[in-house]
Amino acid sequence: MNPRIEEILSVEPFIIKSLWTDGQVRVMDFGKFLAEYNGNDKSPFGKILQPEIFIQAKTDGRTILWENMTEMEDYDGKLISAPLDFCPDVLFQHSTPA
Numbered sequence: 235m236n237p238r239i240e241e242i243l244s245v246e247p248f249i250i251k252s253l254w255t256d257g258q259v260r261v262m263d264f265g266k267f268l269a270e271y272n273g274n275d276k277s278p279f280g281k282i283l284q285p286e287i288f289i290q291a292k293t294d295g296r297t298i299l300w301e302n303m304t305e306m307e308d309y310d311g312k313l314i315s316a317p318l319d320f321c322p323d324v325l326f327q328h329s330t331p332a
């Protein structure tokens with residue numbers, strides 16, 4: 235298992251520099267990673283490629299996420315807002331050491 239994201243060090247469209255639990259500082263280029271969604275405002279992936287939304291990136295101590303970017307159905311069948319997050323293993327694989 236790869237390490238997890240401990241802290242976001244900097245966020246700028248569309249690059250995030252983060253500290254991982256193994257002590258590495260790594261850089262993720264979401265503009266490149268999500269290029270196929272650029273301009274698709276109907277997709278949650280396209281939405282985060284808007285600079286004013288992208289800079290709202292957060293970590294939960296495991297991965298990178300954007301709050302209230304999608305919806306999910308709760309146990310009662312009600313739609314509730316949910317974060318958009320990424321598998322930390324995928325982020326590790328597509329990021330580079332700083």
